[in-house]
Amino acid sequence: MTDHVVPRRDRFGAQDVLTEAVRGLPGRPGRLLLAVLTVTLGVGSLVATLGFAQTGAHQVAARFDAFASTRLVAAPAKNIQDDHDLAVMPWDSDERALRLNGVVAAGLICELDSKTMVIKAVPLNDPEAIPLAPPAVVAVTPGLFSVVDASLVEGTFINAFHQENAELVAVLGANAATTLGITRVDNQPAIFINNFSLTVIGILDTASYHPELQDAVIIPLSSARNWFGLGTAGQLDLDISLGAGDLVASQLPTMLNPNDPSGYAITKPVAASVIRSQLSGDVDALFLGFGLIALVIGSLTTAAITSLAVMERRGEIGLRRALGATRGQIGAQFLTETGIIGLLGGLLGAAGGVLVVVGVCAANSWTPILDVRITVAATLLGLVAGTTAGVLPAIKAARTEPATTLQAGT
Amino acid sequence: MSSAPPVAQLRHVVRVFAGTPPVLAVNDVSLRVEAGDYLAIMGVSGSGKSTLLNLLGLLDRPTSGSYELGGVDSTTLGERQRCQLRGTMLGFVFQSFHLLPDRTVLENVLLGMAYSGVERSMRMRRAQQALAQVSMTHRAGFHPTTLSGGERQRVAIARALAARPKILLADEPTGNLDQNTSDEIMDVIGELRDHGLTLVVVTHDQQVAARADRIVAMRDGRIDTEGVFAPVLDVHHD
Numbered sequence A: 001m002t003d004h005v006v007p008r009r010d011r012f013g014a015q016d017v018l019t020e021a022v023r024g025l026p027g028r029p030g031r032l033l034l035a036v037l038t039v040t041l042g043v044g045s046l047v048a049t050l051g052f053a054q055t056g057a058h059q060v061a062a063r064f065d066a067f068a069s070t071r072l073v074a075a076p077a078k079n080i081q082d083d084h085d086l087a088v089m090p091w092d093s094d095e096r097a098l099r100l101n102g103v104v105a106a107g108l109i110c111e112l113d114s115k116t117m118v119i120k121a122v123p124l125n126d127p128e129a130i131p132l133a134p135p136a137v138v139a140v141t142p143g144l145f146s147v148v149d150a151s152l153v154e155g156t157f158i159n160a161f162h163q164e165n166a167e168l169v170a171v172l173g174a175n176a177a178t179t180l181g182i183t184r185v186d187n188q189p190a191i192f193i194n195n196f197s198l199t200v201i202g203i204l205d206t207a208s209y210h211p212e213l214q215d216a217v218i219i220p221l222s223s224a225r226n227w228f229g230l231g232t233a234g235q236l237d238l239d240i241s242l243g244a245g246d247l248v249a250s251q252l253p254t255m256l257n258p259n260d261p262s263g264y265a266i267t268k269p270v271a272a273s274v275i276r277s278q279l280s281g282d283v284d285a286l287f288l289g290f291g292l293i294a295l296v297i298g299s300l301t302t303a304a305i306t307s308l309a310v311m312e313r314r315g316e317i318g319l320r321r322a323l324g325a326t327r328g329q330i331g332a333q334f335l336t337e338t339g340i341i342g343l344l345g346g347l348l349g350a351a352g353g354v355l356v357v358v359g360v361c362a363a364n365s366w367t368p369i370l371d372v373r374i375t376v377a378a379t380l381l382g383l384v385a386g387t388t389a390g391v392l393p394a395i396k397a398a399r400t401e402p403a404t405t406l407q408a409g410t
Numbered sequence B: 001m002s003s004a005p006p007v008a009q010l011r012h013v014v015r016v017f018a019g020t021p022p023v024l025a026v027n028d029v030s031l032r033v034e035a036g037d038y039l040a041i042m043g044v045s046g047s048g049k050s051t052l053l054n055l056l057g058l059l060d061r062p063t064s065g066s067y068e069l070g071g072v073d074s075t076t077l078g079e080r081q082r083c084q085l086r087g088t089m090l091g092f093v094f095q096s097f098h099l100l101p102d103r104t105v106l107e108n109v110l111l112g113m114a115y116s117g118v119e120r121s122m123r124m125r126r127a128q129q130a131l132a133q134v135s136m137t138h139r140a141g142f143h144p145t146t147l148s149g150g151e152r153q154r155v156a157i158a159r160a161l162a163a164r165p166k167i168l169l170a171d172e173p174t175g176n177l178d179q180n181t182s183d184e185i186m187d188v189i190g191e192l193r194d195h196g197l198t199l200v201v202v203t204h205d206q207q208v209a210a211r212a213d214r215i216v217a218m219r220d221g222r223i224d225t226e227g228v229f230a231p232v233l234d235v236h237h238d
């Protein structure tokens, strides 16, 4: 035999393997579809999960940024050694702050010591009265409601008149209202704090920036000072116009106390929604796990289907060997077939995952955020899952003995 | 004739299939195949014909003994070299046609050259020539499922011819065909020898075997009688 070397381009190379693999795939369209779909499901749920996580994080971040850039909190600074306040908030801090350019709204807020409070929804000394887990009592100036972006289910907010006259009125947080059994305010219900009867004038719907207000009885700061012995004005929350933060922060201390401005700490608030986003991380992990499991199932399905195909195509394998195919070339063909299944599943899954994210975001008018690298990585993950699935069937195919497969059968 | 080197030569070849008990399928067979030979292998079922043909076709390795193909001792070759030798020197025709059903006749014939290193630019012309040799040019675009058994075997022969092998190995090539079709196929195969191809045909069919120059009869894995004339056939008629 002339032992001439075959030029590389005329050998059965990678391109031939790919061609043969592609041509071999549609043999059983139903099974092919099943394998592709299971991989699609796995990759798709991974992409969707990551997409939602990213979109959600962005959503939270956007909300937080919006808050952070237009909100400031002023409070007495603390002595590092003994934790004592270095200054006192003036009772008219809110009015002082409003004199500054860039301050849109200002409100004082101070929680009263609930241990000294007895809060009831019925007149005192009623033997039938069930002791309640008392809601907090929070004193505010009228401006605070606008700072925290509050809205009411019904009734009115505490206003300047209530504050000026130290009226015995209260706005209830939604949870506090439930606790106290008050559902409406048009009949002027009363609650009782330390023997004082307060008229409920409103029930909160939202208080996005101070969600803890939902659990509180909210009363005018002046009333708290007058009737319940409130000794300090707490902290001052500010709503400022965008970009005015630095200016306001620098001028506010002087406005609060021209003689000793150094005793105040001006900070940007941390939005409660950031904390909530960590909670949804658990849900993400759940779906991520689901996606991974689906991908593994997809891989196993592909492996099983390909194993079956190897059995059925023993004749073809034998023939190819008879035509001069090496074990390696046979193995590579089947490995490539499952690789293509995985790649198809990866592509469809990535596309489907993106569609789901975009669809859900559109329905909720969120901005869909999805790192392109995730879709690329997910597609490749499909390829890896498919190729991995092909390893055992490919070995089986490569080991098929041509001599035994070529005689019987079709 | 005997001065020229044989194209294939088996020396004391044994093939044992492991098992309980082990099967001695080919038992100390020595066989010379000269270039241009037309050899038929006969014998009852289970006598080792296919096993012998598989050994000749490098589809199987002997348990012991040596096998020289085209001047190369195949028992010393690695897997890759055996595959290359098989793809370039040997063509196969089987009882079942082993055509890929989702490919056209032409594509099936082209597949015959995929692993044999035939220059790519030549393949289409060679495939068409091979189809012409078996008179199947008019079916080039058809799918095998639409063809008759005889036509399918013609395509299988064309596939084997396309890579221009030195030896054509056929295991019961007419086993699935009726008498007339069988004759036609053997006519096609017989013509190939005129183009210098060496033929080895395993068959049960005396009429098929009678076309060969030489008949090797097998019994229990051994070569029983070697002859060139008809009377031998009567002895081993089953």
Ligand SMILES: Nc1ncnc2c1ncn2[C@@H]1O[C@H](COP(=O)(O)OP(=O)(O)OP(=O)(O)O)[C@@H](O)[C@H]1O
Binding pocket: A404, B017, B018, B019, B023, B024, B025, B043, B044, B045, B046, B047, B048, B049, B050, B051, B052
């Ligand atoms: N892969 C194998 N494993 C075990 N035994 C085998 C194997 N292949 C063949 N045999 C045995 O070897 C012997 C010869 O088989 P072979 O197929 O060569 O016979 P044959 O002459 O071709 O028969 P037939 O005319 O039926 O095709 C038989 O006894 C068979 O059972």
Ligand SMILES: [Mg+2]
Binding pocket: A407, B049, B050, B051, B171
């Ligand atoms: Mg046989």
